[in-house]
Every structure is written in structure tokens, then in C-alpha cells.
């Protein structure tokens with residue numbers, strides 16, 4: 398029997414919750430700062446990494462947006478995305494659905510085409526090089542206004558063929574999904590799918606709102622659903638996927654310790670939970686590290702780990718034949734590996 402890490406690495410997996418700006422490693426932050434003559438608040442890579450000591454979502458977001466300021470040219474977005482895809486491929490990720498935050502860049506005067514162009518070019522090259530497939534999801538920053546989100550959407554529609562869905566991220570508390578109902582309606586009218594961060598720090602009511610008002614097909618995080626038994630039941634019955642990010646939840650103090658994480662309980666109740674890395678450069682690990690952390694802390698069985706991999710494929714935006722291909726690979730893997 399292969400060791401746990403080899404077993405998880407070899408499982409075909411999709412990553413469905415990854416902020417590309419959150420994959421910007423401190424070394425690349427320094428390289429890009431040097432390239433563009435940007436003075437950083439921290440003198441060294443080590444000092445920057447040491448600042449990644451968060452007490453909640455907002456304390457992380459403040460550093461995350463500051464880090465993204467070094468992204469200026471198309472090649473910067475390309476290099477950041479290419480580096481993520483290389484790491485994801487090494488972890489056994491076969492398909493990835495990537496969030497990007499255009500407002501973080503357009504508000505600094507970076508053109509939408511520079512952002513989408515650099516990311517898309519890296520996605521294409523990685524598919525050629527590694528066979529890894531991908532989709533892009535445009536996220537609106539919920540701490541900004543509805544008008545700003547609508548403007549970002551209108552600008553991005555010039556590149557409509559390069560993303561498949563819209564999402565909602567940033568500071569959750571005090572910014573309910575309902576604030577963006579009209580923007581999401583406009584996006585859906587364009588044929589875009591919808592997802593939203595909800596129930597990370599915010600209450601279960603935000604998950605209900607995201608489903609009811611934004612018509613999302615997946616919930617990002619969603620771990621606070623557990624406080625509402627009827628909602629848990631609904632998520633299980635309707636098989637609405639949750640893109641859970643274990644290391645993120647610990648680093649942002651959503652749960653005190655990994656042993657307290659509710660992923661195992663939600664899985665046991667039949668929810669379509671998936672494992673993802675959120676902002677791996679900031680939270681201490683990519684997708685394999687996230688699987689390893691929950692596998693160990695929650696003593697997940699190999700059958701449960703295979704279920705998580707299956708869920709990631711089922712919950713993805715891949716077409717039916719591609720899903721069948723990967724699910725068959727996971728099933729075949731069952732017999733050989735365990």
C-alpha cells in the first residue's frame with residue numbers, strides 16, 4: 398500500500414477554490430518589486446513571511462491586497478499563474494478553477510486585458526505542457542460598491558470567452574450576498590455561472606442568500622452551515638458543493654485547531670465537500686498539504702479521501718465526458734491502490 402502522501406498525490410483531483418493572487422509567493426513579490434522599483438514595507442522575504450500571522454480574514458486581506466500591488470505587467474500575471482500551475486500539477490491536480498480579483502488591479506490603473514491576458518496565456522501553456530485543464534472565475538470584491546462590481550463586469554465582458562463564472566470574495570461580515578443581486582443577475586443573463594464565498598466568517602443566512610438571491614451553484618467555504626441544521630440538510634439533499642479550505646480556516650481562526658474542523662462531519666452527513674488551498678502562498682500549503690492536514694488531523698480513511706477527490710470532479714465545471722473520464726480513473730485507482 399502506498400504511503401498517505403503518495404496515495405493522495407496520485408488521486409486525480411480538481412482544485413475549485415484558489416485565488417490566483419493568493420498564490421503569489423514572497424520570493425516572487427520581491428522579484429516583481431525589484432523589477433518595478435516598488436518599495437515594500439518589509440525588508441526581506443523572511444520578514445514578509447513572518448508577517449503572515451493572521452487573526453482573522455481582514456488581517457489577511459490587508460496583506461494580500463498589498464502584495465498584489467507588485468503585479469503590473471501581463472508577464473507578471475503570466476509568471477504568477479504559471480508558477481501556481483506547476484505546483485498544482487506536482488500535487489496531482491488535473492483540473493483547476495481559478496479566481497481572480499480584477500478590481501484589485503483595475504483600481505490601480507492596470508487594464509483588464511493585461512490581467513486576463515496574462516492569466517489566460519499561462520492557463521493555455523500549462524494545458525499544453527501538463528495536460529492540466531482550467532477555467533477562470535471573475536470575483537467581485539464585496540467590500541466595494543455594487544456599482545464598482547457592475548463596472549468590472551462590463552469591462553470584463555469584452556473578454557467574455559475567457560471566463561466561465563462570477564464569484565464574490567473579500568470581507569464577508571457586513572457585506573451580504575444580497576448587495577450584489579443585480580450584478581449577479583446581469584452575469585447570469587450573459588450565460589455565466591455563479592459561485593460565492595459565504596459562511597466563512599459570515600452567518601449561515603449568507604449561504605441561504607447566496608443560493609436564493611445570487612443563484613450560485615457552489616458555495617465557497619460554507620463551513621458555518623453547521624449552525625443551521627435545516628441548511629445542512631438542504632445542502633446534502635441538493636448536493637450543493639462546498640469548496641472547503643482547511644489550512645485557510647486554521648490560519649484565519651475559523652476553527653482553533655485542525656482537529657476541530659468540521660469537514661469530516663460534513664462529509665459523513667453526505668455533503669459534497671471538496672478540499673482546496675484558497676491562498677496557498679499565505680496559508681502554508683497547496684492542495685496536497687491541505688488533504689494531508691485533514692487526513693491526519695481527522696483520521697480520514699482512504700475511502701473518504703477518494704470521496705473528496707470524486708467530489709472535486711463532480712463539483713467542477715468540466716463537461717460530462719471529462720467528469721466521467723476522471724471519475725473512472727478514480728474508480729480504477731480504487732482497485733489498484735487500496
Ligand code: ADE
Nearest residue numbers: 416566567568594675676
Ligand atoms: N480573498 C482571498 N482569499 C479570501 C478568502 N479566504 N475569503 C474571502 N476573500 C478572499
Ligand code: ZN
Nearest residue numbers: 416566594675
Ligand atoms: Zn477564498
